[in-house]
């Protein structure tokens with residue numbers, strides 16, 4: 375499966391990463407959103423299934439998985455989980471966050487944000 379990083383058509387799949395305030399060795403809030411500018415469909419036959427967040431240290435050490443959020447309600451019983459997740463994480467130094475998201479129809483998508 376190919377990981378896509380640029381969007382097409384009228385839906386937004388690329389996960390956007392927001393870091394509230396960059397600090398090292400202290401808890402920081404990292405929010406990942408799919409469909410921030412143009413909402414992605416959230417219905418039983420077309421939805422964002424999950425978001426994963428990784429931290430990749432600048433020094434080339436192994437990437438770490440920060441967390442994963444699964445979205446399991448897409449309007450089947452009039453409940454919708456929005457494709458956004460906030461993780462609280464402590465990181466040791468500069469690097470980047472990488473987020474992956476999976477659309478059940480359009481595959482795997484990736485977004486990145488450097489932290490310095």
Ligand SMILES: [Fe+2]
Pocket residue numbers: 385387414420421477478479480
């Ligand atoms: Fe999609």
